[in-house]
Amino acid sequence: xxxxxxxxRAEDFxxxxxxxxxxxxxxxxxxxxxxxxVRPYGWALWENITAALDRRFKATGHQNVAFPMLIPRSFxxxxxxxxxxxxxxxxxxxIGGGEELAEPLVIRPTSETIIGHMxxxxxxxxxxxxxxxxxxxxxxxxxxxTKLFLRTLEFxxxxxxxxxxxxxxxxxxxxxxxxxxTDFAVNDAAIPVIPGKKSDAEKFAGADHTFSxxxxxxxxxxxxxxxxxxxxxxxxxxxxxxxxxxxxxxQFCWTTSWGLSTRFIGAIIMVHGDDQGLVLPPKLAPYQVVxxxxxxxxxxxASVQGVARKLKEELAKANIRVTLDEREGPSPGWxxxxxxxxxxxxxxxxxxxxxxxxxxxxxxxxxxxxEGKVSASLADLPRTVETLLVEIQQAIHDxxxxxxxxxxxxxxxxxxxKRAVETGFAFSHWCGSAECEAKIKEEARATMRxxxxxxDNEKSAHGGQCVYCGxxxxxxxxxxxxx
Amino acid sequence: xxxxxxxxRAEDFxxxxxxxxxxxxxxxxxxxxxxxxVRPYGWALWENITAALDRRFKATGHQNVAFPMLIPRSFxxxxxxxxxxxxxxxxxxxIGGGEELAEPLVIRPTSETIIGHMxxxxxxxxxxxxxxxxxxxxxxxxxxxTKLFLRTLEFxxxxxxxxxxxxxxxxxxxxxxxxxxTDFAVNDAAIPVIPGKKSDAEKFAGADHTFSxxxxxxxxxxxxxxxxxxxxxxxxxxxxxxxxxxxxxxQFCWTTSWGLSTRFIGAIIMVHGDDQGLVLPPKLAPYQVVxxxxxxxxxxxASVQGVARKLKEELAKANIRVTLDEREGPSPGWxxxxxxxxxxxxxxxxxxxxxxxxxxxxxxxxxxxxEGKVSASLADLPRTVETLLVEIQQAIHDxxxxxxxxxxxxxxxxxxxKRAVETGFAFSHWCGSAECEAKIKEEARATMRxxxxxxDNEKSAHGGQCVYCGxxxxxxxxxxxxx
Numbered sequence: 030x031x032x033x034x035x036x037x038r039a040e041d042f043x044x045x046x047x048x049x050x051x052x053x054x055x056x057x058x059x060x061x062x063x064x065x066x067v068r069p070y071g072w073a074l075w076e077n078i079t080a081a082l083d084r085r086f087k088a089t090g091h092q093n094v095a096f097p098m099l100i101p102r103s104f105x106x107x108x109x110x111x112x113x114x115x116x117x118x119x120x121x122x123x124i125g126g127g128e129e130l131a132e133p134l135v136i137r138p139t140s141e142t143i144i145g146h147m148x149x150x151x152x153x154x155x156x157x158x159x160x161x162x163x164x165x166x167x168x169x170x171x172x173x174x175t176k177l178f179l180r181t182l183e184f185x186x187x188x189x190x191x192x193x194x195x196x197x198x199x200x201x202x203x204x205x206x207x208x209x210x211t212d213f214a215v216n217d218a219a220i221p222v223i224p225g226k227k228s229d230a231e232k233f234a235g236a237d238h239t240f241s242x243x244x245x246x247x248x249x250x251x252x253x254x255x256x257x258x259x260x261x262x263x264x265x266x267x268x269x270x271x272x273x274x275x276x277x278x279x280q281f282c283w284t285t286s287w288g289l290s291t292r293f294i295g296a297i298i299m300v301h302g303d304d305q306g307l308v309l310p311p312k313l314a315p316y317q318v319v320x321x322x323x324x325x326x327x328x329x330x331a332s333v334q335g336v337a338r339k340l341k342e343e344l345a346k347a348n349i350r351v352t353l354d355e356r357e358g359p360s361p362g363w364x365x366x367x368x369x370x371x372x373x374x375x376x377x378x379x380x381x382x383x384x385x386x387x388x389x390x391x392x393x394x395x396x397x398x399x400e401g402k403v404s405a406s407l408a409d410l411p412r413t414v415e416t417l418l419v420e421i422q423q424a425i426h427d428x429x430x431x432x433x434x435x436x437x438x439x440x441x442x443x444x445x446x447k448r449a450v451e452t453g454f455a456f457s458h459w460c461g462s463a464e465c466e467a468k469i470k471e472e473a474r475a476t477m478r479x480x481x482x483x484x485d486n487e488k489s490a491h492g493g494q495c496v497y498c499g500x501x502x503x504x505x506x507x508x509x510x511x512x
Numbered sequence: 513x514x515x516x517x518x519x520x521r522a523e524d525f526x527x528x529x530x531x532x533x534x535x536x537x538x539x540x541x542x543x544x545x546x547x548x549x550v551r552p553y554g555w556a557l558w559e560n561i562t563a564a565l566d567r568r569f570k571a572t573g574h575q576n577v578a579f580p581m582l583i584p585r586s587f588x589x590x591x592x593x594x595x596x597x598x599x600x601x602x603x604x605x606x607i608g609g610g611e612e613l614a615e616p617l618v619i620r621p622t623s624e625t626i627i628g629h630m631x632x633x634x635x636x637x638x639x640x641x642x643x644x645x646x647x648x649x650x651x652x653x654x655x656x657x658t659k660l661f662l663r664t665l666e667f668x669x670x671x672x673x674x675x676x677x678x679x680x681x682x683x684x685x686x687x688x689x690x691x692x693x694t695d696f697a698v699n700d701a702a703i704p705v706i707p708g709k710k711s712d713a714e715k716f717a718g719a720d721h722t723f724s725x726x727x728x729x730x731x732x733x734x735x736x737x738x739x740x741x742x743x744x745x746x747x748x749x750x751x752x753x754x755x756x757x758x759x760x761x762x763q764f765c766w767t768t769s770w771g772l773s774t775r776f777i778g779a780i781i782m783v784h785g786d787d788q789g790l791v792l793p794p795k796l797a798p799y800q801v802v803x804x805x806x807x808x809x810x811x812x813x814a815s816v817q818g819v820a821r822k823l824k825e826e827l828a829k830a831n832i833r834v835t836l837d838e839r840e841g842p843s844p845g846w847x848x849x850x851x852x853x854x855x856x857x858x859x860x861x862x863x864x865x866x867x868x869x870x871x872x873x874x875x876x877x878x879x880x881x882x883e884g885k886v887s888a889s890l891a892d893l894p895r896t897v898e899t900l901l902v903e904i905q906q907a908i909h910d911x912x913x914x915x916x917x918x919x920x921x922x923x924x925x926x927x928x929x930k931r932a933v934e935t936g937f938a939f940s941h942w943c944g945s946a947e948c949e950a951k952i953k954e955e956a957r958a959t960m961r962x963x964x965x966x967x968d969n970e971k972s973a974h975g976g977q978c979v980y981c982g983x984x985x986x987x988x989x990x991x992x993x994x995x
Contacts, residue, residue, distance in 0.1 A: 057633070059580045059626070060583075060584055060587070060629055061580060067577060067578040068577060073575070073576070092555070094550060094551060094555050095555055096542070097544060097549065098581075098619075098650065098666055099652070099665070100543075101543055101544060104543070117609060119607075120605050120607070120617075121606065122606075123606045123607065124603070124606065126600060126601060126654030127600055127602075133607075136581075143542070143543065146543055147540065156841070166650075167578075167581065167649075169581075169582070171608045182580075182608075183582065
């Protein structure tokens with residue numbers, strides 16, 4: 030129930046976010062520190078995200094599987110960077126069925142190790158390749174500072190894992206999945222993202238290199254919204270994943286992994302949300318349309334209710350996700366606020382006068398006030414709604430893109446970079462050294478988000494001087510404060 | 513790859529099952545004792561099961577949610593029967609982030625406790641009821657004797673949880689979900705089941721009473737294939753789940769829970785499978801049709817391949833789940849065996865002669881040999897296939913039902929019961945005492961599976977003498993050996 034107003038984003042962006050997640054009933058805090066409960070509205074959003082991605086994964090030949098959540102502790106130790114990265118974050122099961130376990134088990138923080146172990150049994154010959162797998166599950170990482178959706182001890186995600194005969198194929202897969210994440214973010218979530226390569230400091234523990242999509246939140250900070258890792262032969266060597274090639278030679282496989290998590294819900298909230306609450310992209314919104322009936326007398330109510338229910342059926346028949354708010358008690362105005370908080374893209378207001386005129390008022394969530402209201406004939410409402418949903422989807426994308434552009438600066442000097450990251454992204458030449466990256470992180474509190482793949486679209490992409498040390502730098506990178 | 517034959521079911525039913533799960537590539541053993549890896553073919557089957565159930569849950573107003581897997585150990589202790597039942601089976605996390613935890617956490621064995629805890633926060637008034645929730649997840653129970661799908665430390669399931677204002681509503685919900693499981697089992701899985709009430713000895717730990725659906729496997733043993741629990745006010749009292757009623761009085765909620773797990777895959781295997789392998793019900797089969805091209809020369813291959821690919825497209829367009837086996841190397845005969853092992857309901861054999869005649873041979877999985885083969889015109893193959901799939905769905909249901917009937921006996925004496933449970937189910941009057949139940953379990957190694965709801969359809973349902981003690985008994989129960 031949205032009784033109280035949110036703090037504005039300008040006042041306190043972090044608190045705006047925390048309260049919005051609760052008030053919109055997306056999620057709640059669980060009794061265990063750092064864990065969350067995803068409530069029906071939040072899970073319906075996640076189900077739409079999973080459907081949009083799963084369709085893309087299957088269209089590119091991936092098959093879903095389920096590897097167990099419990100992994101022998103010793104597996105984590107087999108890949109040397111992996112163990113360094115994940116050891117501090119493990120949840121360890123030491124007791125099972127009332128007895129101390131001979132070997133402790135960890136709850137998977139990610140599944141490269143156990144998948145590598147099984148692949149070494151299953152993969153024999155080049156005929157078995159490529160292996161293209163994905164799983165939808167949850168993983169546990171013992172994070173110290175947590176925030177609903179953005180960083181929780183347990184989070185939900187998909188983890189894709191593939192094995193290939195050649196480096197080229199595995200690299201192509203890594204890029205293909207990055208493209209799929211980009212396509213999903215832009216076209217389904219209406220979130221403009223920058224696909225690019227991470228630095229060695231920020232790559233996945235065990236990867237040769239990592240790509241990510243980076244999005245700008247409503248406070249100008251960056252959020253890594255999906256990652257795709259080229260793992261080289263690292264895990265194949267650690268777990269002895271080999272195949273017999275066409276010439277009868279044993280070869281190690283080349284592997285990849287890629288993931289997108291419930292963190293993405295945080296991105297949707299922080300990219301599109303406004304001071305009234307959520308603004309959900311029509312393609313992913315649990316409800317695309319809410320019908321709010323307006324009446325005073327019982328007579329009015331009877332007349333409006335009948336039309337509203339028929340309208341709901343018609344919209345549902347046109348494959349529009351619609352709900353009708355028939356709650357007794359709350360006023361229409363209260364309901365308007367409540368559904369604005371929950372980000373439903375389009376509201377249909379239906380009162381006795383509308384019924385008399387055979388029309389309804391449509392109010393766009395992305396354009397508050399009178400500007401976003403139109404009166405539409407009931408006769409072809411499904412068509413009008415469809416058209417408006419497409420418009421809203423595009424409009425919120427364009428708004429987010431314009432925001433990012435206006436909060437991104439080409440920073441050629443270190444002073445410019447430091448100023449730029451106060452409010453958004455800095456695009457700057459970087460020599461590639463870990464030292465410059467670390468200094469910038471320490472001094473400007475900004476991390477190297479990625480080296481965008483698309484350098485040509487940016488000014489002065491043809492070489493320059495590192496923004497920190499002044500040495501020659503072939504490419505520009507994005508620096509930003511980040512979630 | 514199905515290189516070697518299975519043992520027959522008559523030789524060794526248990527070993528037939530174990531090998532079939534592996535050879536059909538449904539699942540494999542994980543490195544942790546008692547855990548399993550569900551492979552792509554097995555998970556595709558589970559995805560079809562989840563879709564069939566999820567559709568039914570949503571149509572009856574349930575919403576999906578996600579409660580966390582980690583539960584404070586102390587929660588389990590709050591309901592006295594729950595703690596007795598589940599304590600011995602817990603997996604306990606004692607270390608997180610490298611440090612000993614102040615309070616140990618358990619991996620959920622089921623989620624009544626954590627859900628009760630959250631409901632006590634969320635539910636305030638009668639207006640908030642009913643709460644109708646479901647979640648798809650995995651749970652961990654430290655089982656000693658395990659078997660792929662049937663009993664694993666971690667298993668996949670859905671757990672529904674609902675809260676109601678009245679006992680009547682909660683009881684109606686418990687029965688509604690039992691009906692949904694029955695409908696799913698019979699109509700989608702082609703598995704005849706007997707819905708009924710469990711004894712106190714066999715009910716869920718913490719329930720007032722438990723209903724189940726019981727199915728007969730191919731060896732005459734029973735398998736509990738889904739359960740629905742009326743929890744009374746037990747968990748509401750333990751977790752203080754109260755609401756303010758219309759008269760301003762605080763009342764405890766009445767709650768239910770219900771679940772169906774990957775165990776159900778075991779039922780599908782053991783009900784329908786034969787000595788050649790799986791026989792999957794068309795409505796749930798990952799592939800409903802496999803096309804096997806037959807050729808010797810390159811010329812033949814080119815001609816057959818083109819027609820086969822076109823056929824695949826046409827079938828897919830008609831929403832038939834189809835695969836085309838274009839593997840090089842294996843002979844058509846080897847492929848036939850392989851897909852029989854994997855239980856694809858219908859095989860399309862396409863050779864040069866068929867192409868010349870514009871026809872194909874259709875081979876039904878449920879009728880081996882010539883009897884199950886028909887030649888069909890390519891022109892309307894999608895329609896022919898659709899019709900045959902419906903026939904197969906019905907035929908395997910009827911076969912399973914006939915098998916159950918022929919392996920079920922009305923046992924009026926204890927001797928008859930003991931003989932009946934050697935090969936199937938005994939229907940016998942039972943006085944309802946735990947003593948008789950325990951003696952039968954000990955001496956005949958048969959458990960009371962359920963008291964069927966439908967007593968009228970059975971002979972002599974109007975009272976009789978307990979099969980064990982001879983005292984008056986109002987109802988008959990099923991006794992059987994069970995998985």
